[in-house]
Amino acid sequence: MVKLNVITDKKEVVRNICSSLLMLGVDYSIKQFSNNYAITFSSYQLKEKLSSSGFFNEDGKAALMLEQKCIFADEVVSVEEIAGPFAVYDFSLPDFWENFVGGEGGLILHNTVTQQQLAKWSDSNVVVYVGCGERGNEMTEVLVTFPELKDPKSGRPLLERTILVANTSNMPVAAREASIYTGITMAEYYRDMGYDVALMADSTSRWAEALREISGRLEEMPGEEGYPAYLGKRLAEFYERSGRVVVLSPEERIGSVTVVGAVSPPGGDFSEPVSQNTLRVTRVFWALDASLAGRRHFPAINWLTSYSLYTEDLAEWGRRNVANDWPEIRAKALEILQKESELQDIVQLVGYDALPETEKGILDVAKMIREDYLQQSAFDEVDTYSSIRKQYLMLKTILEFGSMEADAIKQGAQASQVSSLEVKNKISRLKWTPESQEAQLVEERDRDMKEQFQSLIKSVIAA
Amino acid sequence: MVDSVEIEKLYNSLKEYATIEVNGNEEILTLNKEISLFSYSLNDGKIVRSKTRKMYKGYSDTIIHIKTLSGRSVKVTPVHRLFVMNNDKIEQKEAGRIRVGEKIAAVRDISSQSEIVQENYRDISYLAKLSNNKEW
Numbered sequence: 388m389v390k391l392n393v394i395t396d397k398k399e400v401v402r403n404i405c406s407s408l409l410m411l412g413v414d415y416s417i418k419q420f421s422n423n424y425a426i427t428f429s430s431y432q433l434k435e436k437l438s439s440s441g442f443f444n445e446d447g448k449a450a451l452m453l454e455q456k457c458i459f460a461d462e463v464v465s466v467e468e469i470a471g472p473f474a475v476y477d478f479s480l481p482d483f484w485e486n487f488v489g490g491e492g493g494l495i496l497h498n499t500v501t502q503q504q505l506a507k508w509s510d511s512n513v514v515v516y517v518g519c520g521e522r523g524n525e526m527t528e529v530l531v532t533f534p535e536l537k538d539p540k541s542g543r544p545l546l547e548r549t550i551l552v553a554n555t556s557n558m559p560v561a562a563r564e565a566s567i568y569t570g571i572t573m574a575e576y577y578r579d580m581g582y583d584v585a586l587m588a589d590s591t592s593r594w595a596e597a598l599r600e601i602s603g604r605l606e607e608m609p610g611e612e613g614y615p616a617y618l619g620k621r622l623a624e625f626y627e628r629s630g631r632v633v634v635l636s637p638e639e640r641i642g643s644v645t646v647v648g649a650v651s652p653p654g655g656d657f658s659e660p661v662s663q664n665t666l667r668v669t670r671v672f673w674a675l676d677a678s679l680a681g682r683r684h685f686p687a688i689n690w691l692t693s694y695s696l697y698t699e700d701l702a703e704w705g706r707r708n709v710a711n712d713w714p715e716i717r718a719k720a721l722e723i724l725q726k727e728s729e730l731q732d733i734v735q736l737v738g739y740d741a742l743p744e745t746e747k748g749i750l751d752v753a754k755m756i757r758e759d760y761l762q763q764s765a766f767d768e769v770d771t772y773s774s775i776r777k778q779y780l781m782l783k784t785i786l787e788f789g790s791m792e793a794d795a796i797k798q799g800a801q802a803s804q805v806s807s808l809e810v811k812n813k814i815s816r817l818k819w820t821p822e823s824q825e826a827q828l829v830e831e832r833d834r835d836m837k838e839q840f841q842s843l844i845k846s847v848i849a850a
Numbered sequence: 851m852v853d854s855v856e857i858e859k860l861y862n863s864l865k866e867y868a869t870i871e872v873n874g875n876e877e878i879l880t881l882n883k884e885i886s887l888f889s890y891s892l893n894d895g896k897i898v899r900s901k902t903r904k905m906y907k908g909y910s911d912t913i914i915h916i917k918t919l920s921g922r923s924v925k926v927t928p929v930h931r932l933f934v935m936n937n938d939k940i941e942q943k944e945a946g947r948i949r950v951g952e953k954i955a956a957v958r959d960i961s962s963q964s965e966i967v968q969e970n971y972r973d974i975s976y977l978a979k980l981s982n983n984k985e986w
Contacts, residue, residue: 459956461956463916474907478857479902486890492922492956494932
């Protein structure tokens with residue numbers, strides 16, 4: 388006999404399923420474990436009861452005449468691709484789960500969350516990828532996979548708006564030096580047409596090595612680590628070509644080039660000349676950390692060594708477009724992560740249990756920031772992209788939890804008691820929540836937090 | 851009142867009552883007043899009336915024109931997803947990947963707001979359906 392289990396954490400679903408089974412006369416058992424309920428019943432008995440009650444037709448299909456059908460499966464008889472370009476229109480419904488009825492006669496169309504679509508796919512019109520000194524098989528992989536990726540905006544292969552400049556490691560060094568300039572010149576060509584261009588230079592370390600080799604052959608005086616003395620100047624000249632411009636044209640076109648340069652320092656040593664000279668000119672630095680990747684923390688960007696010098700410039704924008712306290716929230720989160728790094732040294736000496744409760748609380752909040760906020764899955768449909776607004780709501784909730792935890796600890800609660808609160812698990816699931824439901828869910832979490840912390844404090848005081 | 855209108859005409863007629871955000875060659879309208887339209891709720895499997903203030907205009911190099919056996923048709927971008935109905939489930943599929951012979955979800959009666967029924971519901975799926983039916 389096949390036993391079926393229905394597991395859910397929703398009491399309403401449990402109630403409805405049980406009442407359905409009861410009315411059908413199917414025997415079932417119900418068990419509760421933590422927040423979930425498991426309802427177990429016999430598949431055979433369910434089928435038998437359903438067929439005797441007329442829910443199934445003779446062929447075993449569900450009898451549909453009991454309910455009035457308002458959607459049905461309509462067979463596709465023709466699919467035609469029409470070449471354009473066309474202007475296209477769409478609605479965005481606030482509820483992620485609602486999909487509007489459209490087309491001639493009425494078909495169900497997927498609801499696109501517009502903001503997500505724009506932010507994810509329209510930031511740049513043209514992508515220039517410079518594979519400088521890369522291995523041949525890596526470039527081949529790009530050439531094979533890119534045509535399969537579809538540009539969500541046009542529906543055409545992504546490769547159609549991507550330029551690949553390939554200079555594999557076996558090609559002449561002079562060509563490697565030129566490849567970076569070729570890439571950025573093409574980027575500027577499209578920028579002058581009024582496009583936003585993203586240029587990826589991977590990697591500038593290989594390019595600098597080519598400079599070193601040529602410089603050596605020209606018998607120039609070597610600088611630090613054998614690189615030419617003008618390395619810093621050449622790097623600056625390259626990065627200075629990025630930016631937003633108003634083109635000298637009758638209609639004042641606006642275009643931009645954003646340069647993302649990858650530096651691969653030997654042995655991960657950031658003190659070497661290419662990294663140092665790059666850091667001198669760029670204002671944003673993402674440090675990829677092998678130890679984070681080893682701990683399966685992705686994206687493996689180290690939050691303490693990475694930085695942005697645009698923070699001050701963007702603070703006012705953040706106040707206007709995200710929330711008034713966005714810069715403070717960001718600073719507070721960074722402060723907690725820095726404090727965690729300091730405490731980790733002590734933990735390695737004396738162990739977590741020997742820490743005072745307040746500091747255990749800080750470690751707990753830092754862990755929430757790392758795991759529930761910074762970690763992101765590129766393979767999850769929802770988690771792959773978060774708007775700044777969603778980021779703000781998530782971070783604010785985590786920090787509020789931290790501040791309530793600090794208050795509870797002051798009043799005598801222990802960090803372990805706070806960690807066992809149900810709302811903590813719920814906060815960890817915020818990142819899987821679609822944008823449209825985020826605000827409502829955050830409100831619920833705030834309410835849950837207040838209730839659960841109040842009841843914890845009451846129980847602590849009573850004890 | 852149930853009425854149908856071309857989305858392009860609707861967009862152009864509402865443009866003057868909205869704030870327009872331009873991003874490259876795309877436009878997002880935020881309407882001053884909500885408009886009402888029919889939608890299919892995945893949550894409770896019903897045709898419901900939804901309200902929205904957001905409309906979008908963009909460009910696509912190609913579009914896909916799909917016609918069905920019942921005479922329904924739709925023109926969408928190749929990446930816009932439609933709902934394909936298989937034996938026991940509904941799944942979303944990009945229009946560019948839909949082939950002749952597949953079955954897509956269509957609305958039987960636009961003015962109806964009754965429950966949606968999927969074909970070939972069995973066992974758990976059917977029970978789940980029953981459990982969502984408040985009248986049961």
